[in-house]
Amino acid sequence: MHRFANPTRFMRLSAALLPWTAGAALALIAAGLYLGLFGSPADYQQGESVRIMYVHVPSAWMAMFCYTFMAGASAVGLIWKHPLADLAAKATAPVGACFTLLALITGSLWGKPMWGTWWEWDARMTSVLVLFFLYLGYIALINAFDDPTRGLKAAAILALVGFANVPIIKFSVDWWNTLHQPASVFKAGGPSIDPSMLAPLLLMGVGFTVYFLWVLMLRLRTEIVAAKVRALRLRQVRSGAPATPSGATPLGAKG
Amino acid sequence: MKPKRRRLTFVLIGMGLLGAAAALVLAAFRDSIVFFYSPTEILAKALPAEQRIRVGGLVEEGSLEKVAGGTVRFKITDLAETIPVTYTGILPDLFREGQGVVAQGRFQEGVLKADEVLAKHDENYMPPEVADALKKSGQWEHMKDAMEGAGQIPKGAAK
Amino acid sequence: MENLSQLLEMGGYARFVWPSFGLTLAVLVGLLVVSRRALKGAEAELAALQSAIPGRLQPADTADEA
Structure with missing residues (x-):
């Protein structure tokens, strides 16, 4: 496992994968948008407003997927002290927060005409709002420490504690009476969505997942490069060389 | 290897305890997490008249009638019990007979005077x-x- | 032409459907742009530092930077 999670290997692998994930994400999302907006029928009850589902549901899936990934990476970082795992968790948080925010807002835009309300404090909506705050808390906690390793460790513990919320989100609609409807796709007995509507939904879902991989690789590369910059600066200070502002070249340096 | 094993057990036990704690909290607050009550549940409770409450169920087929001034009357049913509702205001687009609905308001002489009616989707x-x-x-x-x-x-x- | 205006109307739900799609695209594109820009910035900083440091100190594992 260490063999694959070593930063140098990751840099090489992600450089090769980046153009493919970028192309696949753009193609899948474009196809999903086309089918969702033009190539699928209106719903027998919701009419055209059903199309909001094609951005709302994949965003909500990704909100939970990103958190699960972040908690898993945090656990690996805590237990096996793997530097790449910690950085992967850190790189995931803003992506997950964006998806959660999108799920909340698009859900609100659907809820107003269909349910008759922008927001209600039912178990599903409240637990997703808590998820959003967990992401924000995680990001804030990392930045609250001067020492990056200590910040990552504290945030990893928060990510693991907050993971209790993920099954609550998933099963809230089954455990309690909620305004929100139960699951339509991942449920016993198969999806209760017409195939013509399931196709754009799944395309968008897979597209969002590949988009996540794309942005994750970009952000993880950024974290690794930033760590190298920090290490180089530290070495510079230790070796007594004058501190160099970025972009400037000190006298006597060999090109 | 030793400290890794220790950290692994620590995280696993921690997650287990956390899950148990979450389950206990949720069980304790079970009643307040519920968004609405069914007519059967409402009628089984002795409710103080001034309490605002949400009733959820299906709009009974054939029970919807429009009264003057934008007021509607309908019945919410779980097919065991029904509760009559009056409401003045705009109904959500999904509201129709046979459809799931949640009405919030206070009881007056056995009728729920709703100030908010939400449609449920399946x-x-x-x-x-x-x-x-x-x-x-x-x-x-x-x-x-x-x-x-x-x-x-x-x-x-x-x- | 009629098809287009029909599409834009979204059966009367235009003011809910279009903002949903618009916001989703804006957030996803925005996040992508911010992430790419951060990577380019970090890479430029690393390159500047490496060129500033005597060759002996250059870490071997930066060879695959590209």
Whole structure:
């Protein structure tokens, strides 16, 4: 496992994968948008407003997927002290927060005409709002420490504690009476969505997942490069060389 | 290897305890997490008249009538018990007879005077033609059974 | 033409459907742009530092930077 999670290997692998994930994400999302907006029928009850589902549901899936990934990476970082795992968790948080925010807002835009309300404090909506705050808390906690390793460790513990919320989100609609409807796709007995509507939904879902991989690789590369910059600066200070502002070249340096 | 094993056990035990704690908290607050009560649950409780409450169920077929001044009267049913509701205001687009609904308000002489009516949606998505075909072929009732199984409508409501 | 205006109307739900799609695209594109820009910035900083440091100190594992 260490063999694959070593930063140098990751840099090489992600450089090769980046153009493919970028192309696949753009193609899948474009196809999903086309089918969702033009190539699928209106719903027998919701009419055209059903199309909001094609951005709302994949965003909500990704909100939970990103958190699960972040908690898993945090656990690996805590237990096996793997530097790449910690950085992967850190790189995931803003992506997950964006998806959660999108799920909340698009859900609100659907809820107003269909349910008759922008927001209600039912178990599903409240637990997703808590998820959003967990992401924000995680990001804030990392930045609250001067020492990056200590910040990552504290945030990893928060990510693991907050993971209790993920099954609550998933099963809230089954455990309690909620305004929100139960699951339509991942449920016993198969999806209760017409195939013509399931196709754009799944395309968008897979597209969002590949988009996540794309942005994750970009952000993880950024974290690794930033760590190298920090290490180089530290070495510079230790070796007594004058501190160099970025972009400037000190006298006597060999090109 | 030793400290790794120790950290692993620590995280696993921690997660286990956390899960147990979360389950206990949720069980303790079970009643307040519920968004609405069914008519049967409401009638089984002795409610103080001034308490605002949410009642959820299906709008009984044939019970919807429009009174003057934008006021509507309808009945919410779980097919065991029904509760009469009056409401003045704009109804959500999904509101119709036979559809899930949640009404919030106070009881006055056995009638729920609602100040908010929300429509519930079920987990079935299909184009109108498919819905018509299902109704014609008599498979609609199957779907109602499935909806009931998913807790979408109260138990026994589809019978 | 009629098809287009029909599409834009979204059966009367235009003011809910279009903002949903618009916001989703804006957030996803925005996040992508911010992430790419951060990577380019970090890479430029690393390159500047490496060129500033005597060759002996250059870490071997930066060879695959590209």
